[in-house]
Amino acid sequence: MSKKQLISRMLQIVVVLIGISFLTFLLTYVSPGDPVRHMMTASGTMPTEEAIQEIRQEMGLNDPFFTQYFRWVGNCLHGDFGNSYMLNKPVVTLLAARLWPTLKLTIFSVVLMLIMAVPLGMLSAVYKDSWIDYLVRGITFLGISLPNFWVGLLLMLVFCVKITLFPVISSSGDFRSMVLPSLTLAIAMSSKYTRQVRTAVLEELSSDYVTGALARGVKFWKVLWFNVFPNSLLPLITMLGLSIGSLLGGTSVVEVIFSYPGLGNLAVSAITSCDYYLIQGYVLWIALIYMVINLLVDLSYYFVDPRMRLKG
Amino acid sequence: MMKKENFFLKNKTFTIFGVLAILIILAAIFAPVVSGGVDPTAGDLSQAIEPPGPGHIFGTDKMGRDIYARVIYGARTSLVASFAIVALVFVVGLILGIVAGYFGGIVDIVIMRIADMMIAFPGLVLALAVAGIMGASVRNAVLAIALVTWPKYARLARSLVMKIRHRDYVDAAIVTGSKTFYMLYRYMLPNALPTLVITAATDIGSMMLELAALSFLGFGAVPPSPEWGLMLSEGRAYMQSAPWLMVFPGLAIFVTVVVFNMLGDGLRDILDPKTE
Numbered sequence: 001m002s003k004k005q006l007i008s009r010m011l012q013i014v015v016v017l018i019g020i021s022f023l024t025f026l027l028t029y030v031s032p033g034d035p036v037r038h039m040m041t042a043s044g045t046m047p048t049e050e051a052i053q054e055i056r057q058e059m060g061l062n063d064p065f066f067t068q069y070f071r072w073v074g075n076c077l078h079g080d081f082g083n084s085y086m087l088n089k090p091v092v093t094l095l096a097a098r099l100w101p102t103l104k105l106t107i108f109s110v111v112l113m114l115i116m117a118v119p120l121g122m123l124s125a126v127y128k129d130s131w132i133d134y135l136v137r138g139i140t141f142l143g144i145s146l147p148n149f150w151v152g153l154l155l156m157l158v159f160c161v162k163i164t165l166f167p168v169i170s171s172s173g174d175f176r177s178m179v180l181p182s183l184t185l186a187i188a189m190s191s192k193y194t195r196q197v198r199t200a201v202l203e204e205l206s207s208d209y210v211t212g213a214l215a216r217g218v219k220f221w222k223v224l225w226f227n228v229f230p231n232s233l234l235p236l237i238t239m240l241g242l243s244i245g246s247l248l249g250g251t252s253v254v255e256v257i258f259s260y261p262g263l264g265n266l267a268v269s270a271i272t273s274c275d276y277y278l279i280q281g282y283v284l285w286i287a288l289i290y291m292v293i294n295l296l297v298d299l300s301y302y303f304v305d306p307r308m309r310l311k312g
Numbered sequence: 313m314m315k316k317e318n319f320f321l322k323n324k325t326f327t328i329f330g331v332l333a334i335l336i337i338l339a340a341i342f343a344p345v346v347s348g349g350v351d352p353t354a355g356d357l358s359q360a361i362e363p364p365g366p367g368h369i370f371g372t373d374k375m376g377r378d379i380y381a382r383v384i385y386g387a388r389t390s391l392v393a394s395f396a397i398v399a400l401v402f403v404v405g406l407i408l409g410i411v412a413g414y415f416g417g418i419v420d421i422v423i424m425r426i427a428d429m430m431i432a433f434p435g436l437v438l439a440l441a442v443a444g445i446m447g448a449s450v451r452n453a454v455l456a457i458a459l460v461t462w463p464k465y466a467r468l469a470r471s472l473v474m475k476i477r478h479r480d481y482v483d484a485a486i487v488t489g490s491k492t493f494y495m496l497y498r499y500m501l502p503n504a505l506p507t508l509v510i511t512a513a514t515d516i517g518s519m520m521l522e523l524a525a526l527s528f529l530g531f532g533a534v535p536p537s538p539e540w541g542l543m544l545s546e547g548r549a550y551m552q553s554a555p556w557l558m559v560f561p562g563l564a565i566f567v568t569v570v571v572f573n574m575l576g577d578g579l580r581d582i583l584d585p586k587t588e
Contacts, residue, residue: 012428019429024441031445145569147521149528149541150562153548161552246434253525257548267437268529271444283441287433 009298013291017284021076024283025069028276036061038274039085076284082277086270091281094266099285102255102262106247109182109189110240116190121197125205126224136194143191152184152257169259181258185251189243196239200232234305241297245290326578332571340387347381352538361554371556373546375536379556382538383564389539390568393454394519400458402512405465410500412466413473424470427463435460439522443531450523450539453532457522461515465508472504506583514576517569524565540565 036055040047056062060071075082081091124136159180160168166180204210205228213223252264259265263282270278301308320327339346355375364371370379412423430438435457442456476482482499490498526532527541535542540561547557 015425016429016433019426020433020438027442027445032447141573142566142570145517145521145566145573147524147541147562147565147569149525150544150558150565153544153551153558153562157551157555157558246436248434250434250436252436252440253529256529267440268444271440272530274445279441279445283437286437290434 006299009295013288013295016291017287020287021073021280021284022069024280025072026065028280029065029068031274035085035274035276072280076281081281081284084270084275084278086273086275086278091278094278095263095281095285098261098263098266101260102248102251102264105178105182105185105251105255105260105262106244108178109185109247110244112182112186113189113193116186117193118197120190121194122201122224122229124194124198125201128202136198140191140194143187143194146188146191148184148188149253149257151187152181152254155180155184156257172261177258177260181251181254181260184254184257185247193236193239196236197232200235201228204228204231234301237297237300237304241294245293248286248289323578323582325574326582329571329574329578333575336387336568336571337391339384340391343381343385343388347378347384350378350381352377352381352385353536361550361557363554364556370560371554373543373554373557374550377536379543379560382543383540383560385538386540386543386561386564387568389450389533389537390520390523390565393450393523394516396454397457397461397519397523398512398516400454401462401465402508404458405462406469406501406504406508408462409466409469410473410496410504413470413477414496414500416477420470423466427466430460430463431467433460436522436525439526440529440531443526448531448534450527450533450537453523453526456526456531457519461519465511468511469504469508472507473500476500476503510576510580510583513579514573516576517573520565520569520572 034052036052036059037047039055040052053062060068063071072082079092081095083089084091084094087094120136120140124133127133156168159165167177169177210223210228213227214220248263250264251260251262252268254260255262255265256268263286267279267282269275270282343352355373355377357376359368359372359376360374362368362372362376364379368378368380370383372378373382408423408427412420439453439456439460442459443453446452446456476499482495485495485499523532524539524541524544527539528545530542530545533539533542535546543561544558544565547554547561550557
């Protein structure tokens with residue numbers, strides 16, 4: 001990636017962030033829920049109409065839309081994403097505390113997924129059209145149609161309720177509590193990846209250099225591991241980048257099921273309780289992380305694929 | 313008649329899953345008949361949390377409502393909402409994509425930058441935020457998912473239009489005085505349609521999953537309406553004592569999604585002989 005491309009990508013990130021911030025702010029502005037009312041009912045008081053208006057005035061919620069928006073953006077640029085109404089703590093602190101558990105969960109489930117998908121995909125490609133291939137393809141097909149929250153619930157039923165191997169509530173965030181949530185995510189993802197690995201390996205297997213190597217008497221397994229496998233990794237990296245990005249946001253369902261203390265769980269409770277600053281902060285952070293990861297993935301091509309370096 | 317028989321025999325996947333899909337749709341339409349006239353929202357507390365048995369083949373929930381009737385009625389919500397999402401993103405994406413690809417310039421830039429913005433963002437997060445902020449309802453969940461899905465269709469339609477935009481026969485049609493609307497309708501639309509239909513058909517299943525996920529989190533269907541995602545979420549608390557509460561709705565989602573995914577794949581094989 002040239003310097004010019006890199007700069008334009010970074011500019012693009014900024015533009016998207018501005019757009020996303022505007023969209024989420026607009027949505028919270030026009031939404032029917034009133035954060036002040038939520039705040040009061042949450043603390044157990046029955047507020048009078050005057051009290052509500054007074055607090056709204058104090059918090060600047062009665063100001064015109066653009067005044068509010070620019071004030072918020074200005075604060076964000078200074079690192080102040082506001083305070084959560086619900087938890088009465090700075091949004092940044094809350095998000096930062098939840099980031100690592102979710103990241104941990106994401107990485108662990110990607111690793112688990114690769115352990116399942118890579119061998120299955122390769123087996124399926126090597127033994128194309130045999131019963132192994134049909135079995136793997138059948139399973140992956142069913143796997144794509146499985147709702148991940150259902151998988152999570154079933155795993156929970158088996159491993160937490162029937163045989164009490166893991167805790168039902170994973171709120172501690174330690175390794176034991178990560179096993180089932182990441183297994184759920186890994187199962188949900190592995191079908192897609194197994195197919196991808198299969199396609200990539202099949203494509204490499206049919207290329208001329210493989211035929212050439214085999215004709216020269218190189219052992220098949222050697223070609224498979226040292227030539228075919230590394231070459232079929234490339235398309236996988238793009239997908240991995242996208243998956244990690246969307247996992248950071250998409251773990252919410254699984255986090256809620258297992259009461260895992262991650263970003264998604266926090267976001268869901270923020271949305272339920274109309275905690276606007278927290279929602280806005282969350283959406284912005286996820287967008288930023290997602291785009292930075294995608295950029296890093298594109299940059300990684302430079303190291304993985306020598307052709308990209310030559311193009312320079 | 314002979315020709316039709318051959319078509320169905322030749323495309324076995326499509327035929328089998330087409331029939332299954334029609335069965336599911338019929339079950340949804342004639343839910344009152346299929347569920348034996350049981351009201352899915354009427355509970356009888358004296359029969360709460362009954363295991364599957366002769367009276368209630370899928371058991372009952374905490375309100376004493378019949379799970380079987382709820383699963384059957386749930387097909388209505390799930391099917392109508394997913395078809396609505398797909399139809400919505402199909403139409404919006406198709407129109408915006410064709411317009412962007414055909415006119416180019418500033419129109420293209422504005423539409424595609426908005427689309428890029430939506431794509432450069434994990435969809436479920438935005439859908440969650442939108443559905444949550446607008447308030448929980450099936451309609452809002454549909455709008456939220458549609459909002460994050462249309463760019464995919466717009467991009468696809470645009471790229472298909474761009475491919476033929478400057479072909480000689482297109483230029484010739486313009487030079488000979490074809491009106492703009494006629495150009496869009498007769499030249500651009502037919503070119504983009506087949507690929508988009510395939511995409512839409514294969515997307516129905518994943519739309520169902522997303523919708524169920526939103527309902528599961530409490531940002532879609534609201535109680536007491538029978539919706540599969542919502543039923544799963546309600547059944548969660550009774551996992552230990554009444555696992556049937558979450559087994560049957562989940563199974564319903566799974567089976568329906570499998571059928572529609574297979575149908576989509578079958579349709580793709582028919583319309584697009586290039587794949588496989």
